[in-house]
């Protein structure tokens with residue numbers, strides 16, 4: 191209860207209020223339920239909005255991912271096509287070099303055959319033999335930039351002409367370096383005219399500093415030049431060429447490569463001889 195007062199503060203009575211506790215409990219419980227339902231609804235709406243948002247974003251991301259994957263695939267295919275085109279271009283340049291000089295026709299294939307025979311004798315791995323074969327095939331591709339007057343000159347080259355001719359190793363290395371799958375052959379091409387005694391070019395490398403593939407190609411190249419008729423220097427006989435190779439051991443050529451070449455000549459002469467030469471032609475070994 192509570193006292194009731196007049197305007198002037200004089201007590202005039204009392205007021206008493208009776209509460210029914212059950213009704214109060216039920217009203218409180220109902221209000222609590224309402225609050226929980228509202229909270230639950232708000233959370234449900236928020237959760238639904240979140241799910242829709244995430245699903246939308248995921249779908250967008252998936253679409254963007256598909257587009258990116260497609261572009262990446264296109265890019266790889268283009269890069270592969272570009273690589274193939276470059277390889278074909280180099281093969282064409284190589285063929286053009288040989289076509290310009292009839293005396294070197296088939297030279298790169300013959301150098302490749304002899305180089306691989308020496309490489310097998312030296313127990314090179316399959317990967318090294320692959321590098322060796324490709325490098326041998328393209329070792330003179332840099333001659334594409336050499337003028338005809340020098341490339342096909344019937345006679346010894348003047349000093350300034352020889353300087354230009356020597357550039358074919360660096361030009362060749364630069365050409366093949368454009369193809370990513372040819373990176374392994376760049377050094378073999380650049381150094382195939384180095385000499386064991388350091389008097390070669392372009393870098394004057396000596397001994398075992400010269401990449402093995404380059405040293406093998408150098409010998410195979412010299413062997414082919416010695417045994418092929420040229421307008422200004424008739425090819426040596428096969429035996430003379432063999433003896434010349436041996437006399438250049440530790441001067442122009444790596445001793446290990448000369449020895450391997452000699453063993454091949456002895457055991458498998460058909461691997462290094464010109465196809466038309468009888469295997470009995472090598473009496474020097």
Ligand SMILES: [Fe+2]
Pocket residue numbers: 329330358382383411
């Ligand atoms: Fe060369």
